[in-house]
Amino acid sequence: MTEVTPALTLRPGERVRKVLGHPATMWSMLALLGVVLFVAAQVKGVSNTQLLSLFVRGTLLGGTLALGAVGVTLIYGVLKMSNFAHGDMMTLGAYLGLVVVTVLPKGPVLKPFSFGYEFLVALIIVVPLVGLAAFGLDKLAFRPLRRRRSQPIMFAMAALGLAFGIRSLVYLFWGADFSFYYTGRPRPAFELFSGVRVRPDQLFILGLAVLLIVLVYLLLERTKVGKAMRAMADNPDLARVTGIDTNRVVFWTWLIGGGLAAAGGMLYGLDVQLRPEMGWWLLLPLFASVILGTIGNAYGAMAGAFIIGIVWQVSTAFLNPAYGHGIAFLVMILVLLVRPEGLFGKRG
Amino acid sequence: MPLLTVEGAVTGYGEMQVLRGVNLTLEADEIVSIVGPNGAGKSTVMKLVFGLLKPWEGKVTFDGADISGLPPEKIVRKGLSYVPQVDNVFPTMTVEENLEMGAYILDEPLKPRKERVYELFPRLAERRRQRAGKMSGGERQMVAMGRALMLDPKILMLDEPSAGLAPLLVDMIFEKVAEVNKAGVAILMVEQNAKKSLALADRGYVLATGQNQVDGPGEELLSDPEVARLYLGG
Numbered sequence: 001m002t003e004v005t006p007a008l009t010l011r012p013g014e015r016v017r018k019v020l021g022h023p024a025t026m027w028s029m030l031a032l033l034g035v036v037l038f039v040a041a042q043v044k045g046v047s048n049t050q051l052l053s054l055f056v057r058g059t060l061l062g063g064t065l066a067l068g069a070v071g072v073t074l075i076y077g078v079l080k081m082s083n084f085a086h087g088d089m090m091t092l093g094a095y096l097g098l099v100v101v102t103v104l105p106k107g108p109v110l111k112p113f114s115f116g117y118e119f120l121v122a123l124i125i126v127v128p129l130v131g132l133a134a135f136g137l138d139k140l141a142f143r144p145l146r147r148r149r150s151q152p153i154m155f156a157m158a159a160l161g162l163a164f165g166i167r168s169l170v171y172l173f174w175g176a177d178f179s180f181y182y183t184g185r186p187r188p189a190f191e192l193f194s195g196v197r198v199r200p201d202q203l204f205i206l207g208l209a210v211l212l213i214v215l216v217y218l219l220l221e222r223t224k225v226g227k228a229m230r231a232m233a234d235n236p237d238l239a240r241v242t243g244i245d246t247n248r249v250v251f252w253t254w255l256i257g258g259g260l261a262a263a264g265g266m267l268y269g270l271d272v273q274l275r276p277e278m279g280w281w282l283l284l285p286l287f288a289s290v291i292l293g294t295i296g297n298a299y300g301a302m303a304g305a306f307i308i309g310i311v312w313q314v315s316t317a318f319l320n321p322a323y324g325h326g327i328a329f330l331v332m333i334l335v336l337l338v339r340p341e342g343l344f345g346k347r348g
Numbered sequence: 349m350p351l352l353t354v355e356g357a358v359t360g361y362g363e364m365q366v367l368r369g370v371n372l373t374l375e376a377d378e379i380v381s382i383v384g385p386n387g388a389g390k391s392t393v394m395k396l397v398f399g400l401l402k403p404w405e406g407k408v409t410f411d412g413a414d415i416s417g418l419p420p421e422k423i424v425r426k427g428l429s430y431v432p433q434v435d436n437v438f439p440t441m442t443v444e445e446n447l448e449m450g451a452y453i454l455d456e457p458l459k460p461r462k463e464r465v466y467e468l469f470p471r472l473a474e475r476r477r478q479r480a481g482k483m484s485g486g487e488r489q490m491v492a493m494g495r496a497l498m499l500d501p502k503i504l505m506l507d508e509p510s511a512g513l514a515p516l517l518v519d520m521i522f523e524k525v526a527e528v529n530k531a532g533v534a535i536l537m538v539e540q541n542a543k544k545s546l547a548l549a550d551r552g553y554v555l556a557t558g559q560n561q562v563d564g565p566g567e568e569l570l571s572d573p574e575v576a577r578l579y580l581g582g
Contacts, residue, residue: 224452227441231449234438241398241432242495243424243453346481
């Protein structure tokens with residue numbers, strides 16, 4: 001009898017799945033999506049400059065998304081739960097920032113930006129504050145469930161409840177209208193390169209997002225608590241056997257996840273505006289980023305956030321911007337169908 | 349006085365009882381091997397000692413103190429280290445990071461400890477930047493043992509260290525176990541590979557249906573035809 005190679009013994013369906021599930025297929029599909037977006041824009045007669053602008057705009061959005069997505073993926077990695085309240089933690093951060101900005105005496109505008117020192121102070125106060133609040137909410141909502149070893153659905157429900165709770169508080173204190181950190185300030189854009197115009201604020205937002213991402217990287221790779229977080233995400237049972245203080249790791253996970261969410265929310269609010277539903281509407285793109293970049297993988301979530309941000313923005317060249325979420329959703333569905341473990345995950 | 353004593357241990361998973369009264373002792377300089385057929389409760393004894401399961405009845409004593417039911421994060425601080433049978437490394441972390449995690453509870457420079465592990469396993473020194481998940485079974489076992497040795501434990505507990513390894517690697521791992529023991533670490537291990545592990549061990553326990561059946565010096569158990577026929581598969 002002749003030796004049969006394993007690949008040939010697979011049924012056709014399995015073989016198709018295997019090819020489809022290869023990371024290269026995933027990347028090619030993303031590239032294809034890019035081409036489709038490009039062609040669709042050409043057909044619609046969108047100029048290259050405009051496309052390039054949208055690409056830059058998507059990168060900026062990706063930076064803010066990344067700040068939220070890293071938190072979602074770390075919390076999933078360490079606690080094995082999907083934090084559906086993450087978007088609303090971003091909202092909470094944005095509005096607490098508004099309180100600080102409003103309360104502080106107004107200083108001069110920090111040219112060329114549209115904000116003054118108040119916004120920076122607000123960031124410094126609000127980021128750790130929301131981080132601590134996230135840990136407090138964990139104690140209130142999720143720890144009792146962990147103690148009882150509840151089903152994942154209970155965690156999802158608790159997280160949704162938390163999300164609605166936070167949003168209702170925001171409605172209660174600030175109303176349903178949108179707000180700005182600074183009203184009536186001119187926000188001129190300048191030409192970055194070949195017709196692509198950005199506002200200085202947006203460069204600040206991307207710069208700060210990248211800085212925070214680098215800090216997260218250093219934390220995970222260089223510090224003891226960061227390594228312990230990765231260890232717990234890798235193998236929670238072994239982490240316990242090794243004597244890793246899991247409560248401490250949980251504390252740091254929420255502090256970092258919540259803090260980054262607050263920063264993301266404030267930056268998003270600075271770029272666009274503050275609305276009580278702003279974070280809720282970011283939840284879908286956040287999870288799309290996290291799943292695309294392999295759930296639990298912090299660096300994957302960052303990459304996923306930039307991809308989703310760019311696809312989302314570029315699609316507005318020919319689609320009504322209201323469909324932006326649809327595009328994020330489409331990418332998520334594709335990943336879940338073809339390669340649920342994401343771009344950087346291992347099979348089986 | 350023995351370093352570790354298990355007396356009349358009864359435990360199980362949920363409603364399912366696995367151990368029906370296990371007794372064993374381990375002296376400070378010994379290698380003790382627990383052998384027996386599948387489903388005898390060998391790994392369950394390890395989990396019980398390490399606090400991953402709480403005893404329903406009976407007692408675990410370490411160094412004269414009752415440690416029954418203490419959680420693993422406390423047990424590890426007493427001077428016991430445990431290498432589970434499967435999933436015993438952090439796969440996305442490097443060899444070096446795996447070792448560092450082994451000494452997570454210490455606040456001191458880890459370099460001397462890491463160097464000692466690398467001396468024992470030179471192979472790991474060559475591959476210290478490699479991710480543990482990408483290594484072979486034998487190398488992973490070395491990473492797992494190295495991680496467990498980072499705390500200089502008084503007892504090293506090994507759950508089937510030879511499982512799934514090629515014969516040559518099995519010999520190598522057993523040699524390392526003997527070497528660690530010579531350095532003054534008591535070894536409590538569970539093995540499917542009864543012959544090799546009893547040949548190495550000072551004493552052995554034959555476990556079946558959750559109870560001690562026979563115990564004695566390793567060589568004696570090996571040469572007992574009755575033990576071989578009944579429990580060790582010929």
